[in-house]
Amino acid sequence: MPDPRIKNEDQYRALVEKGYSKEKAARIANTPDAGVKGGRAKPYDEWTKEELYQQARRVGIPGRSYMSKKKLIYSLRNN
Structure with a gap:
């Protein structure tokens, strides 16, 4: 039975x-537009805080809320 808290169950299972x-895997699968290809996003280094x-x-x-821009980038890339 699919977990109702997971928005993209197929992506979740693939990541696990x-x-x-x-x-x-749940965090990624629940991100809006997760898994949508396009490659138009700029690198995190170019994002504002x-x-x-x-x-x-x-x-x-x-x-x-306590993180610097550098820590936010690190956390987004490694979590």
Whole structure:
């Protein structure tokens, strides 16, 4: 039975099978437009701190309000 908290169940299962933790796979699968290809997003280094904060909020990174721009980038890339 699919978990109703997971927005993109197929992507979630694929990520878990790839070796991602269940928490990280759920966070990615629940991100708006997750898995949509296009490659139009600019690199995190070019984002404003506010944009990084909003993205961290969308994916559920804890402690984001205390993070510097550099820490936000690190957390988004590694969580």
